[in-house]
Amino acid sequence: xxxxxxxxxxxxxxxxxxxxxxxxxxxxxxxxxxxxxxxxxxxxxxxxxxxxxxxxxxxxxxxxxxxxxxxxxxxxxxxxxxxxxxxxxxxxxxxxxxxxxxxxxxxxxxxxxxxxxxxxxxxxxxxxxxxxxxxxxxxxxxxxxxxxxxxxxxxxxxxxxxxxxxxxxxxxxxxxxxxxxxxxxxxxxxxxxxxxxxxxxxxxxxxxxxxxxxxxxxxxxxxxxxxxxxxxxxxxxxxxxxxxxxxxxxxxxxxxxxxxxxxxxxxxxxxxxxxxxxxxxxxxxxxxxxxxxxxxxxxxxxxxxxxxxxxxxxxxxxxxxxxxxxxxxxxxxxxxxxxxxxxxxxxxxxxxxxxxxxxxxxxxxxxxxxxxxxxxxxxxxxxxxxxxxxxxxxxxxxxxxxxxxxxxxxxxxxxxxxxxxxxxxxxxxxxxxxxxxxxxxxxxxxxxxxxxxxxxxxxxxxxxxxxxxxxxxxxxxxxxxxxxxxxxxxxxxxxxxxxxxxxxxxxxxxxxxxxxxxxxxxxxxxxxxxxxxxxxxxxxxxxxxxxxxxxxxxxxxxxxxxxxxxxxxxxxxxxxxxxxxxxxxxxxxx
Numbered sequence: 001x002x003x004x005x006x007x008x009x010x011x012x013x014x015x016x017x018x019x020x021x022x023x024x025x026x027x028x029x030x031x032x033x034x035x036x037x038x039x040x041x042x043x044x045x046x047x048x049x050x051x052x053x054x055x056x057x058x059x060x061x062x063x064x065x066x067x068x069x070x071x072x073x074x075x076x077x078x079x080x081x082x083x084x085x086x087x088x089x090x091x092x093x094x095x096x097x098x099x100x101x102x103x104x105x106x107x108x109x110x111x112x113x114x115x116x117x118x119x120x121x122x123x124x125x126x127x128x129x130x131x132x133x134x135x136x137x138x139x140x141x142x143x144x145x146x147x148x149x150x151x152x153x154x155x156x157x158x159x160x161x162x163x164x165x166x167x168x169x170x171x172x173x174x175x176x177x178x179x180x181x182x183x184x185x186x187x188x189x190x191x192x193x194x195x196x197x198x199x200x201x202x203x204x205x206x207x208x209x210x211x212x213x214x215x216x217x218x219x220x221x222x223x224x225x226x227x228x229x230x231x232x233x234x235x236x237x238x239x240x241x242x243x244x245x246x247x248x249x250x251x252x253x254x255x256x257x258x259x260x261x262x263x264x265x266x267x268x269x270x271x272x273x274x275x276x277x278x279x280x281x282x283x284x285x286x287x288x289x290x291x292x293x294x295x296x297x298x299x300x301x302x303x304x305x306x307x308x309x310x311x312x313x314x315x316x317x318x319x320x321x322x323x324x325x326x327x328x329x330x331x332x333x334x335x336x337x338x339x340x341x342x343x344x345x346x347x348x349x350x351x352x353x354x355x356x357x358x359x360x361x362x363x364x365x366x367x368x369x370x371x372x373x374x375x376x377x378x379x380x381x382x383x384x385x386x387x388x389x390x391x392x393x394x395x396x397x398x399x400x401x402x403x404x405x406x407x408x409x410x411x412x413x414x415x416x417x418x419x420x421x422x423x424x425x426x427x428x429x430x431x432x433x434x435x436x437x438x439x440x441x442x443x444x445x446x447x448x449x450x451x452x453x454x455x456x457x458x459x460x461x462x463x464x465x466x467x468x469x470x471x472x473x474x475x476x477x478x479x480x481x482x483x484x485x486x487x488x489x490x491x492x493x494x495x496x497x498x499x500x501x502x503x504x505x506x507x508x509x510x511x512x513x514x515x516x517x518x519x520x521x522x523x524x525x526x527x528x529x530x531x532x533x534x535x536x537x538x539x540x541x542x543x544x545x546x547x548x549x550x551x552x553x554x555x556x557x558x559x560x561x562x563x564x565x566x567x568x569x570x571x572x573x574x575x576x577x578x579x580x581x582x583x584x585x586x587x588x589x590x
Contacts, residue, residue: 003053004071018254020192022051022058023180029062031173032083032090032130038170039084041121044134045162046177049251052134055177056094059132063090076105076114089129091118096135096143115147119154122172137162137176182248183238189253194226210278215354217280217289218272221261224291224352233395234295240416241313243424243498244517252310256295259311263294270299287357292392296320318412320391325409332389333365344405348396349389361385413517415524423520427495435483438491441501441515442483444523448532448543450474455578457527458483460491460503462547462554463572477570477582479554481505503550511550519543 010017031040042059044052060070063081070077076099077092091106093099093114101111108114121127135143141162144155161174199222206212212219224230241248262271264280265288272280272289280286289299296315297305305311330338335345350358368382394410402408408417422437439457446454450463451473460481463474481503482489488506493499493515501513513519522539526532532540567587572580 003051003057007057008071015198016196018189018192018196020188022055022177023184023188024175024177025055025058028055028059028173028175032059032062032081034082034085036084039086039088039127039130040170041118041127041131041172042133043140043158043161043172043174044132044177045137045140045175046179047247047249048136049249050177050180051250052177053094054250056092056132056134060092065090065092075099078106083130086126088127090132091129092132093118094134096133097139112147115143116150119144119147119151122154122157124171127171137178178247178249181242182253183235183242185248185250185253186235186238189250189257190225190231193257194222207278209281211274213277213281215281215286215356216277217264217286217354218261218274218277220352220354221289221291221294225257225260229398230395232399236416236420237314237317239420239424240317240413240517243419243520244313244316245498246313248310248313252308255308256310256314259297259299260291260294262289263291263297263299264289265299267299270301270304284356287354287360290357290388290392292395293388296391298388316412319394319410320387321412323410323412324386324390325406327405328390328393328410329386332386332393333369336362336365348393351396361389413521415521416517418524419517419520423493423499423515427493427499433493433499438483438493438501440527441493441520441523442491444525444527445543445547447526448523448540449547450572450580452572452574453529453578454574454580456580460550461572461580462550464551475572477572478551479505481554503553505553509553509556511546511553513543513546 006017028042030036031042044055046052057070060077060079061067063079063083065077065079075093075095077094079090080087081090082088083090089106091114099111099114103110103114105111105114108117117129118131118133121129121131133140141155141159144151144158147155157169157172158174162176202212202219206216206219208214210216238248259271264270264272264276264285266280266285267273267276267289277286280289293299296319297308297311300308300311305315331341331344332349335341335349353361364380364382364385368380390410394407397405397407402417406414408414413419418437423433426433442460443455443457446456446461450461452475454461460483461477462479462481464476464478465472465474481491483491488504490504491502492504493501496514498514498516499520501515503511503513505511515523518536518539519542522532522535522543525535532543569585569587570582571585572582574580
């Protein structure tokens with residue numbers, strides 16, 4: 001268990017570990033107070049690193065548990081405390097998966113007997129014993145399945161809370177720590193890190209030619225990390241990870257922050273110790289310990305980088321890869337000598353760059369421009385350095401230049417900025433998403449639904465082919481749905497767990513498309529002219545599946561009976577501008 005290991009290591013080193021109040025902490029502590037409204041057991045679940053052990057420790061401390069016992073290797077701990085006006089036994093299973101089969105555990109002979117007692121307590125209205133159980137989400141259900149009939153009712157209760165997200169009953173408080181937004185965790189961890197008293201001591205004891213001196217990369221990284229602009233851009237990336245349905249637990253956030261501050265490719269394990277700094281300053285390689293590169297794991301081996309989920313998530317944005325614009329690359333290559341670009345270069349590239357790094361960059365650039373023939377198959381070191389410079393520019397471009405320099409074109413998700421500003425921002429403030437954004441998404445849907453370059457965005461065209469809804473070109477128009485409210489029809493975006501596009505045919509007939517980052521990017525690109533299969537085949541299939549549901553909803557809409565028994569098709573055609581029209585084709589029965 002990481003928390004116990006960290007606490008022991010901090011105690012040995014005589015330093016204060018990072019500490020912040022978890023978003024669920026105060027609510028949890030209120031459940032084990034003498035004046036609590038009701039005695040309830042507690043289940044803490046989530047992925048590894050979400051903070052379950054830490055919260056168990058806080059709860060154990062709150063009920064007066066023995067600290068020496070807690071820091072032993074035992075998994076099950078038991079004490080008594082006054083909770084909800086009555087003295088009760090409190091049992092804590094701080095890691096359900098690690099709990100051995102053999103006991104004893106308090107009055108229970110083995111794991112089976114203990115878990116059967118836990119199951120009974122979860123269903124009791126006023127239990128004499130409450131249990132606090134921590135387990136990773138998948139393993140929680142596996143353990144209760146193995147209990148068989150004796151745990152069937154509790155298993156159903158847990159499944160409702162975990163899988164279906166239903167409210168847990170009053171006899172057990174269920175907390176899925178993975179539901180805490182990673183942006184919230186990032187903010188808490190950043191504040192705890194930056195406000196740690198150890199930084200003041202580092203400044204006071206700085207070595208002029210070594211650790212925390214003026215040329216120390218750790219100090220430089222710390223000062224960049226304190227900048228509001230850097231934090232804002234980092235938070236945007238974390239918000240986009242949430243919108244891509246990528247969860248980042250506390251442990252991974254702390255690991256990332258450590259790597260950002262301490263990373264250096266020449267250090268042991270890629271992380272600097274204070275004693276390393278003087279050597280790197282002396283040999284002119286301190287610049288390699290750069291926060292803009294460490295954020296994406298450039299200080300680590302490829303295998304190590306790929307094994308760290310949070311860094312792998314960040315690299316999915318493609319920042320520093322092939323994503324760029326001609327203007328950005330012109331600034332990077334010709335900026336120092338071009339009067340129209342020089343101010344950009346000085347402010348976005350040179351500013352804040354350490355002297356050793358700046359000297360090397362100038363030498364590489366001059367060598368490349370003077371002898372371009374030396375670059376064989378784009379393998380010149382200067383061209384390789386452009387990736388690092390683009391990464392820095394992503395964080396240094398000011399907000400008032402985001403549109404001008406097309407910041408988000410430095411990423412794979414060119415419409416990510418729009419997703420944040422034009423979709424998430426208004427929805428989070430209780431406002432409507434602008435109809436122009438909805439219209440663009442509808443145009444993208446129309447092009448996927450029909451397989452044609454439709455330009456209309458005023459209504460959704462639900463079409464199929466003669467062989468069904470999954471053919472490449474679909475010219476049989478089944479239904480249209482107005483974007484603007486009309487006779488019960490409308491298309492809008494609402495905020496659920498994700499922003500969700502709602503296609504309403506009438507008051508009781510709706511289809512829903514959750515918009516994660518990839519789906520939004522896909523539809524915006526298709527609306528702009530990209531081929532549906534060129535960005536994400538999986539996303540294309542998701543949209544076709546949504547179309548199938550919308551088609552079923554359309555044909556089930558109650559319509560007045562037709563007077564004629566003949567079959568009528570509505571055949572879609574496009575004019576030169578891509579505007580659709582439909583022609584009725586009647587099939588007469590002989």
